[in-house]
Amino acid sequence: QINLSVIRQYVDYLVSEQNVKNIFVNGTTGEGLSLSIQERKQLAEEWVSQGKDKLDHVIIHVGALSLPESQDLARHAAAVGASGIAVIAPFFFKPTNKDELIAFLQKVASEAPAVPFYYYHIPPLTGVKIRVEELLDGIREQIPTFQGVKFSDTDLLDLAQCINKNESEQFAFLYGVDEQLLGALAVGANGAVGSTYNYLGRKINLMLEAFAKPDLALAQKYQFLTGEFLNFVIKLGFGVAQTKAVMTFVSGIPMGPPRLPLVNASEEFIAKAKAKLDSIVWPDGD
Numbered sequence: 001q002i003n004l005s006v007i008r009q010y011v012d013y014l015v016s017e018q019n020v021k022n023i024f025v026n027g028t029t030g031e032g033l034s035l036s037i038q039e040r041k042q043l044a045e046e047w048v049s050q051g052k053d054k055l056d057h058v059i060i061h062v063g064a065l066s067l068p069e070s071q072d073l074a075r076h077a078a079a080v081g082a083s084g085i086a087v088i089a090p091f092f093f094k095p096t097n098k099d100e101l102i103a104f105l106q107k108v109a110s111e112a113p114a115v116p117f118y119y120y121h122i123p124p125l126t127g128v129k130i131r132v133e134e135l136l137d138g139i140r141e142q143i144p145t146f147q148g149v150k151f152s153d154t155d156l157l158d159l160a161q162c163i164n165k166n167e168s169e170q171f172a173f174l175y176g177v178d179e180q181l182l183g184a185l186a187v188g189a190n191g192a193v194g195s196t197y198n199y200l201g202r203k204i205n206l207m208l209e210a211f212a213k214p215d216l217a218l219a220q221k222y223q224f225l226t227g228e229f230l231n232f233v234i235k236l237g238f239g240v241a242q243t244k245a246v247m248t249f250v251s252g253i254p255m256g257p258p259r260l261p262l263v264n265a266s267e268e269f270i271a272k273a274k275a276k277l278d279s280i281v282w283p284d285g286d
Contacts, residue, residue, distance in 0.1 A: 002035070002039050002042065002043060003254075004042060004046045006253055006254065006255075007043075007047060011047075011050045011051055012054070013251050014198070015054050015055070018197070018205075019202050019205050020197055021054075021056045021057075022057040022059070023047060023051060023057070023059070024059050024193045025043055026040050026044065026060060026061040026062075027061045027086075027150075027193070028122065028152075029195040029240055029243055031262070032063075034258075037069055040062075044073075044080055045080050048080045048081050056083075057083040058083055059084035060084070060086070061086045061087070062085045062087055063089075067104065067108070070087060071107065071108055074087075074109070074115075077112060077115065082115060084115060084116040084118055085108075085109075086120045087104075087105055087108050087109075087118075089101055089104070089121075090128075091125070091128060094128050095130065101130055102139065102143070105117075105119060105143060106142050109145050110143075113145065114145075116147035117147055118146075118172070119132070119146075119149050120149075121149055122150075124152070131158050132149055132151065132158055132159070132162050133162050136171070137165075140169065146171075147171065147172055148173055148174060149173055150176055151184075151189070153176075156180070159184060159189065163187060163188035163189070172190060172191055173189045174190075174192055174193045175189040176194055178192070178230065179223075179226065179227045179231075181194070181204070181226075182207065182211065182220065182223040185211050192204070195240075195243045196226060198243070198251075199246055199247050200229075203226065203282055204222065204226070206222060206283075206284060218283055221283045225280050229277055229280060233276070236269050237269070240258055241257070241258040241264055242265040242269055244256065244257075244265070245264075245270050246274075249270065
């Protein structure tokens with residue numbers, strides 16, 4: 001079951017301990033697609049409510065396999081005051097081309113006509129490999145609220161083409177593969193959404209500052225150390241359940257078990273991941 005009571009503590013932790021002030025709710029790490037529509041609404045309400053005057057942006061993921069459900073979630077997110085909504089491509093009956101995908105996205109976005117809209121591109125999980133470069137061509141004409149992309153794919157060529165071709169549109173390109181963020185920044189990504197930022201947000205903010213200076217050598221150190229941890233845990237088997245376990249021992253906030261078919265991280269994983277994270281010496285001396 002979802003535990004709404006920890007969200008207030010979670011918000012305060014992200015803001016004060018990790019310097020994270022923008023939240024993406026009901027996405028992959030939050031098991032959004034494993035939750036009922038009612039549960040997703042409850043979470044959206046709680047994050048918007050607890051984030052008031054503390055968070056800058058609360059983007060709610062409203063994608064679903066069913067168009068009416070996705071539209072219902074979009075209307076709800078708008079009603080509770082979300083600062084943005086995002087939608088993945090449907091992944092059982094899949095759109096096979098740009099026009100089919102845009103038709104679906106447009107039907108959802110139009111239900112929240114005053115709310116910025118993001119496409120959530122995550123082909124490793126949806127299996128929908130329509131290139132974003134192609135998708136963006138003329139998209140504002142069909143989706144006037146279109147604001148940008150949560151780009152969770154390793155194809156930096158596609159990302160670079162998107163940024164190169166859409167410079168004048170001022171779209172947001174939020175990168176979602178944490179271990180490759182520095183590469184995405186180099187080709188022009190202007191934000192990031194990722195699971196590790198729950199517990200490494202402060203370090204990644206320091207990396208972003210170093211990149212902006214620019215102090216590329218320092219930015220690389222942060223990226224390499226983040227990658228060293230991820231490389232270690234990926235070999236052990238790293239997914240949503242393991243992310244929750246890491247977040248629990250780093251923050252002290254009980255993130256709880258995942259919902260089936262996912263199963264709890266093992267005690268062995270937790271011990272090894274904790275030891276690895278504790279062993280990393282960051283450039284800021286922490």
